[in-house]
Amino acid sequence: xxxxxxxxxxxxxxxxxxxxxxxxxxxxxxxxxxxxxxxxxxxxxxxxxxxxxxxxxxxxxxxxxxxxxxxxxxxxxxxxxxxxxxxxxxxxxxxxxxxxxxxxxxxxxxxxxxxxxxxxxxxxxxxxxxxxxxxxxxxxxxxxxxxxxxxxxxxxxxxxxxxxxxxxxxxxxxxxxxxxxxxxxxxxxxxxxxxxxxxxxxxxxxxxxxxxxxxxxxxxxxxxxxxxxxxxxxxxxxxxxxxxxxxxxxxxxxxxxxxxxxxxxxxxxxxxxxxxxxxxxxxxxxxxxxxxxxxxxxxxxxxxxxxxxxxxxxxxxxxxxxxxxxxxxxxxxxxxxxxxxxxxxxxxxxxxxxxxxxxxxxxxxxxxxxxxxxxxxxxxxxxxxxxxxxxxxxxxxxxxxxxxxxxxxxxxxxxxxxxxxxxxxxxxxxxxxxxxxxxxxxxxxxxxxxxxxxxxxxxxxxxxxxxxxxxxxxxxxxxxxxxxxxxxxxxxxxxxxxxxxxxxxxxxxxxxxxxxxxxxxxxxxxxxxxxxxxxxxxxxxxxxxxxxxxxxxxxxxxxxxxxxxxxxxxxxxxxxxx
Ligand SMILES: Cc1cc2nc3c(=O)[nH]c(=O)nc-3n(C[C@H](O)[C@H](O)[C@H](O)COP(=O)(O)OP(=O)(O)OC[C@H]3O[C@@H](n4cnc5c(N)ncnc54)[C@H](O)[C@@H]3O)c2cc1C
Numbered sequence: 001x002x003x004x005x006x007x008x009x010x011x012x013x014x015x016x017x018x019x020x021x022x023x024x025x026x027x028x029x030x031x032x033x034x035x036x037x038x039x040x041x042x043x044x045x046x047x048x049x050x051x052x053x054x055x056x057x058x059x060x061x062x063x064x065x066x067x068x069x070x071x072x073x074x075x076x077x078x079x080x081x082x083x084x085x086x087x088x089x090x091x092x093x094x095x096x097x098x099x100x101x102x103x104x105x106x107x108x109x110x111x112x113x114x115x116x117x118x119x120x121x122x123x124x125x126x127x128x129x130x131x132x133x134x135x136x137x138x139x140x141x142x143x144x145x146x147x148x149x150x151x152x153x154x155x156x157x158x159x160x161x162x163x164x165x166x167x168x169x170x171x172x173x174x175x176x177x178x179x180x181x182x183x184x185x186x187x188x189x190x191x192x193x194x195x196x197x198x199x200x201x202x203x204x205x206x207x208x209x210x211x212x213x214x215x216x217x218x219x220x221x222x223x224x225x226x227x228x229x230x231x232x233x234x235x236x237x238x239x240x241x242x243x244x245x246x247x248x249x250x251x252x253x254x255x256x257x258x259x260x261x262x263x264x265x266x267x268x269x270x271x272x273x274x275x276x277x278x279x280x281x282x283x284x285x286x287x288x289x290x291x292x293x294x295x296x297x298x299x300x301x302x303x304x305x306x307x308x309x310x311x312x313x314x315x316x317x318x319x320x321x322x323x324x325x326x327x328x329x330x331x332x333x334x335x336x337x338x339x340x341x342x343x344x345x346x347x348x349x350x351x352x353x354x355x356x357x358x359x360x361x362x363x364x365x366x367x368x369x370x371x372x373x374x375x376x377x378x379x380x381x382x383x384x385x386x387x388x389x390x391x392x393x394x395x396x397x398x399x400x401x402x403x404x405x406x407x408x409x410x411x412x413x414x415x416x417x418x419x420x421x422x423x424x425x426x427x428x429x430x431x432x433x434x435x436x437x438x439x440x441x442x443x444x445x446x447x448x449x450x451x452x453x454x455x456x457x458x459x460x461x462x463x464x465x466x467x468x469x470x471x472x473x474x475x476x477x478x479x480x481x482x483x484x485x486x487x488x489x490x491x492x493x494x495x496x497x498x499x500x501x502x503x504x505x506x507x508x509x510x511x512x513x514x515x516x517x518x519x520x521x522x523x524x525x526x527x528x529x530x531x532x533x534x535x536x537x538x539x540x541x542x543x544x545x546x547x548x549x550x551x552x553x554x555x556x557x558x559x560x561x562x563x564x565x566x567x568x569x570x571x572x573x574x575x576x577x578x
Contacts, residue, residue, distance in 0.1 A: 016196030018046035020374025023398030031406035051138025054130030056388030057095035063127035079382020098395035172369035173415035183488020215506035232513035240348025306346030362404035383522025438483035
């Protein structure tokens with residue numbers, strides 16, 4: 001039966017060619033596995049390429065007091081202690097080596113006077129910690145990883161979207177997908193699979209995320225029976241463009257604040273004084289986003305409903321050197337010269353802290369043979385991610401996922417691909433062409449985005465979340481009836497019909513988790529429960545598929561070992577010393 005389809009076979013199949021996927025591929029190759037990398041856009045074009053501000057790693061090149069302990073503490077504190085502490089520990093300990101390795105592979109970072117990698121300040125980081133290349137760090141990272149991976153020899157399947165994971169009994173056996181250009185179906189047989197598909201931002205209309213971020217990987221894993229975790233924690237970055245409307249949501253990097261940018265309201269007040277007088281603009285993203293939102297809601301917003309962010313007090317040449325993309329972005333898209341005046345900024349849906357539940361050491365998901373890393377995986381960032389901690393996450397856990405997937409493959413026989421599952425995956429994909437009624441998938445997507453923006457946004461309340469669940473049920477029913485015109489070749493409507501399923505799944509998971517977490521923590525702000533609840537600090541929300549229903553339960557956060565508890569307790573002492 002699978003003979004009908006183009007078929008490829010690998011030890012390790014990696015879905016996603018961003019930082020996490022490429023780093024996983026490099027490691028799996030180094031372990032001697034044959035590796036296939038599938039990505040739904042072009043190689044080198046993944047979301048990682050958009051990363052601007054830098055990679056957080058306690059290298060202590062600029063602030064010599066920095067070390068992994070402080071990075072660990074900052075990450076835990078930023079994540080409001082809900083983080084998987086072991087992931088936070090590994091991440092803080094291993095990031096410097098992962099950055100050095102990138103340098104050895106050819107990445108050219110900005111430099112200190114004495115030739116070390118330059119590091120900049122970022123929100124929530126005690127020290128200057130972000131290794132960067134102007135505001136184009138992601139581009140350098142992808143370029144380096146891609147060169148390295150290609151030279152080591154993985155097979156790349158570009159513009160190919162995976163729609164289903166295949167299993168042999170309980171374990172993973174491969175994936176089913178299609179070539180986006182021609183619409184032909186393809187089967188991948190693999191002993192292990194790494195999901196590195198990134199986030200979910202396209203479920204909201206105002207987002208910094210590209211078209212690729214539709215929650216596919218989380219949905220693939222969920223449908224295959226894996227667990228999702230912490231889905232209520234969606235990060236709204238405080239500074240997206242707000243004007244003109246066509247560019248609303250595009251990111252204004254935190255590096256602007258890292259380089260000294262100042263936030264004011266329409267009255268000229270530096271309002272962060274009220275919300276976080278100690279850290280001001282370098283407070284964590286959740287705090288700054290809520291502060292801007294509150295200023296606007298209380299009538300002190302700018303003309304187009306945001307805040308002013310100003311870096312023009314710095315010399316023009318400095319701004320152009322340190323923030324070249326921001327300079328061009330505002331000049332070309334908004335006709336604003338940021339060396340002469342302020343930008344208008346407001347919150348934009350940016351990053352998913354939740355995702356596939358994984359084990360810290362190996363990035364193994366809860367199905368044998370399945371691994372996940374990068375933004376698609378949960379745990380490291382807890383309730384809120386610090387800027388710069390994603391790129392280091394990709395390197396640290398991409399590497400671990402690749403290594404573990406290769407080890408698993410070594411011990412594994414070639415699994416069987418279930419013909420019935422392949423047939424079902426094909427049927428699901430061709431159905432939208434066969435319907436005679438039904439609406440366009442774009443209409444359902446538009447209404448989904450409206451629902452998530454208005455009912456499951458920065459501030460949440462029980463009534464809205466319940467209303468959102470009702471809406472999502474209706475949207476699910478509409479999505480099951482969408483109709484696509486034309487053929488499978490070059491058909492964006494068809495891609496959207498597939499993406500809709502993923503966005504609806506993750507939206508439901510976010511909403512259900514947000515409804516039960518009756519407290520405010522990190523990126524999750526409940527108007528009806530505005531305070532921390534210490535009991536919730538010890539609970540992760542875990543989502544699993546039960547038949548066609550989404551089940552939700554809490555699991556206790558694992559007890560932290562005494563030496564790490566001690567590190568957190570030392571926080572005030574360290575702060576006093578510096
Ligand atoms: C504008 C912007 C700036 C940022 N700046 C920073 C920063 O300075 N520092 C920082 O730490 N973080 C930053 N972030 C966050 C960071 O860039 C991302 O979290 C990170 O790059 C995610 O990497 P990833 O490898 O998990 O996924 P991605 O880089 O998004 O890669 C996902 C891959 O999965 C593929 N894919 C998705 N679905 C499928 C499917 N169904 N089938 C096949 N392939 C699929 C995609 O094609 C892509 O190749 C920024 C984010 C944005 C939006």
